[in-house]
Amino acid sequence: MSDPLEKIDVLVATLKELRLHMGRLDLRVGDRHLNSQLYFSLANACLRNRAVLLYGGMGANKTTLVNLLGSAFTGLDFDDVENLMVSGHPEQTEEKMVGFIDPRQWSSSGGEAIEVLWTPWSRSNWKVINEINRFPSGKQNIFLELLQKRKVNYAGKTLNVGDTCYFVTMNPDFSSTYPLDEALLDRISVSVPAIQPDLLGGLALAERNEEIRELAKRLPRFGAEEFEALPRLVAEVDLDNQVELAVVSLIRDFTLCERAPGYDKSQLSGTKPSRGLCAGCHYFNNPEVCCWQVDEALSDRVRQDLRAYTKSMALLTGLADADTKIEVLRAIAPYVIWHRVSPNRSVLERPPYYGARRLEYVRDLVEKSINRTLNERGDMNMIFSRAIDGEISFKEAARELAGYDDPIACLDYIPALEQMG
Amino acid sequence: MSLKGFMKEAYKGKAREKRRLKTRDGDFVLGFEDFVQKVGDRPTWSEVEKLAPSDEKLLFGLIKTGPRAKKHDQIVWGFLSSLVAERIPEPLMLPAMDFAGLELRKGTIILDGGRGAHHVGEKMSGGRIVVKGEAGDYLGQEMAGGGIVAGSCGDYAFRKMRGGWGVVLGRAGDYLGLGNRGGRIVAKERVGSRTGWLMESGRICVGGDAGSYLGIMMKGGRVLVKGEGGAAARAGWRMRGGAIYARGYGPEVGAGKVGGKIYRRRGP
Known part of the structure; x- marks a missing residue:
């Protein structure tokens, strides 16, 4: 197995070289300038069971980028990844998205339990929900349940979807869009504005003269083992x-x-x-x-x-x-x-x-x-810590903390010390 | 790991375990809006002085910004303008706004850029205020010292004045020097009606003509009108003391007069 991180670097370079994604460098991490749309999508691909929302106007390379990454990370063809995606429109139904009962069961004489035919989207570990705000509000609840429970229910049957990468795209408010529920928004981990490419990016895109699906074949492909290794690598990172x-x-x-x-x-x-x-x-x-x-x-x-x-x-x-x-x-x-x-x-x-x-x-x-x-909070945090560790009395710490004009000191620390004292 | 150990590691040894420096001196003041919320419903000089930041720059910042739609806020701003003027050696330049120089004790304020600010220099006891242009009503009301120079003024200028001096370079409105018990006022052009009403002491000198009821019910002090037309009707009505000097008078001069003197000036 090759190093998945090196492969991601190659993937980023190839996307740029093939003019498949030419976004602005709008994300600054330390002294590095990156494209937020690409790097948050990559970060999400390294995690499981989290959803990233790409938000922006038409033609900002939201859906295509996610499908290109899906093709690279799952090893599927670009067309196959596109077919996995569900897109929002008022006539979209649970049966079309999640699964349906095999009608042949009704003609069988046996009393077997009902079987649900789950759609490829349900079974996939790379789930793309395209234009989520074109789903009417009631239908958006399907995703709420999915993102909350990591399970899909239909006709009394449950599909445990397992560890999955979720990608959601969304346009700004148009005449045919619906507002997104706050609870659903809270379950979306990251929201990234998908910004149109700048002038240089536009010129670079003009140099692309092949179909995207053809170019997608030249992207590096991750093996299943490499893809599964990514969350483990993330888990090994320590936060100080x-x-x-x-x-x-x-x-x-x-x-x-x-x-x-x-x-x-x-x-x-x-x-x-x-x-x-x-x-x-x-x-x-x-x-x-x-x-x-x-x-x-x-x-x-x-x-x-x-x-x-x-x-x-x-x-x-x-x-x-x-x-x-x-x-x-x-x-x-x-x-x-x-x-x-x-x-x-x-x-x-x-x-x-x-x-x-x-x-x-x-x-x-x-x-x-x-x-x-x-x-600014160093001193007050130390006072609180010393009180918790028993070095000073709660009363003394509360008296000292009363001098700090800080919501955490006044509304968190002092009430906590009063309760403990 | 103890919480203290966690914090020490988080701050990499930079956080102090014991406070060595005072973290603040008085409350934070983040702007005029923030400051007025700390002042009580009836602002006083001592309260505003106590709450005002000691740093001159911060203090000056407070009077440069902040909405002053409410009278409470205007009064607080007025006190702050006087505080700044007292603390800086050079004249304080401000846009003319209501209550500027409120209870001023020393220093100089120059008001410019506004029209008709009311209550300028109210209750001042020292210092100087120059209004470049038109002042509104109640200019120098209840002043006890210091001096005010204004281009012109509205009604009730120098009402209940006890000391100091005021100069109005242009026209003055009605009720100039109402109830004065001291001080000197010079209005270089025409003044409105009832100038020197209920005046007990002090002097008023008018360069132009005076409106009706000049020196009405005055008890003391002197009013001098230099204008060619003199005073309009009923000058010295029911006056009980003091003296009025004018080149001429309208009808019913001195009607109901029980004291005081009314003179007709002949010279320049």
């Missing part, structure tokens, strides 16, 4: 304590709310920051604090996704053993979070966001949270 702390603090920064029950924003119903909840709050309008700038809390699923994609991206970018995995977290975190939260409209509408740059908005919040954790 700095990254772990930054991840947990990031989740808490988005989740804590002084006015919510249990200081937990996910408990809010009806009222929320964008509906005046924060008026007069001590933290309101403080640009360094995240709580009032987004309506939603982040679930533990986000923490798992942040860890998984940090590991996967570190592996792909050769930073698996480096001391700078925090830079990987900085790079990937906005893509993990931005589709799960609603920004404060009054801030989003102003420059430099102009109501349109939601990803940039979340990127700035992520940056603030990580910087605050690394640069």
Whole structure:
């Protein structure tokens, strides 16, 4: 078996050489500039049971790229991978996507149990859901169940789909699209804007004079063993304590709310920051604090996704053993979070966001949270740690922490110390 | 591993176990909007002074930004403008806005770029305020010291003045010097009606003509009108003290007068 990581490097180079993907270098990881659409798709291919959403206008190479990667990683022909994909439209049914009962069973005399013929898409470990927002809202629930339980149910039968790579594509809101359910969005691990190629990319694409399916045959192919080795390689990547702390603090920064029950924003119903909840709050309008700038809390699923994609991206970018995995977290975190939260409209509408740059908005919040954790929270974290480890009394620690104007100190640490004391 | 060990590793030994430096000095102030929320419903000089950042740059930043639609916010901004003017050696240049120079004690404020800001220099006890252009109503209200120069002004200018001086280079509105108990006012052009109403002390000098009811019910002080037309009707109505000097008067001059003197000036 050859080194799967080397093969991925060859795959990236070949995609570029054959002019099959010429995206902008819009993702900066440490000092490397990468294309987010390609590298998040590759990172997802190295993981299992996570979904990456490619979001963008028509012709941004979303579906083709995913199918090209599917062809390379599964070893199938490009056409076969295309046939595996399910596409959204109102007439799409569960029977067409998931499976159907073999009609020949009705004519058989025996009393055997009903057999379901599962579709190739159901059985595949490379599942592409094309244009998910063209599925009516009710039909989107099929994917909710699939992403939640990793199982497909039909006619009382269950298919355990096993470890699978999920890819989803989506257009912006058009006349024939439907809104995506928030619960389904939360189960999508990463959302990546698929941006049209720039001028140089366009010129490079003009040099392509063969059909994509013909060029796809020249891509390197992964054997089953190599493909299965990728999640193991990701699992071997260790995250240092700095990254772990930054991840947990990031989740808490988005989740804590002084006015919510249990200081937990996910408990809010009806009222929320964008509906005046924060008026007069001590933290309101403080640009360094995240709580009032987004309506939603982040679930533990986000923490798992942040860890998984940090590991996967570190592996792909050769930073698996480096001391700078925090830079990987900085790079990937906005893509993990931005589709799960609603920004404060009054801030989003102003420059430099102009109501349109939601990803940039979340990127700035992520940056603030990580910087605050690394640069300003050291002392208070040490005080809390010393109290937990019994070096100082809870009372003394709470008194010292009261001097810190930080949501985590005030809403997490002090209540915890009071409960323990 | 203990939590402390985890944190030590996370911060790579950079985090301190004990606090050696003060982490903050007073509350963070992130902008004018943030600052006004810390001030009570009835702002006072001492409260604003206590909460204001000691850093001059931060303080100046507060008066440069921030919405001032509410009267509460305008008053806080007014106090801050005076605080900045006191702390800097050079004149403070500001756009003319309501309550600028509120309770000013020293320093100089130059207001420019706005039209008709009200309550400028209210309750000031020292320093100088120059309004380049038109001032609104209540200019220098209840001032006890210092001086104000304005291009023109609206109604109730220098109301209840106790000391200091005011110069209006153009026209002044009605009720100039209402209820004054001291101070000196010079209005170089025409003034509106009821100038010097209920005046007890101090001086008002008008370069142009005066409107009706000049010195109405005044108890003391002096009003001098230099304009060719003099004062309009009912000058010195029910006056009880003080003196009015004018080149001429309209009808019913001194009606109901029980004290004081009304003079007709002959010279320039």
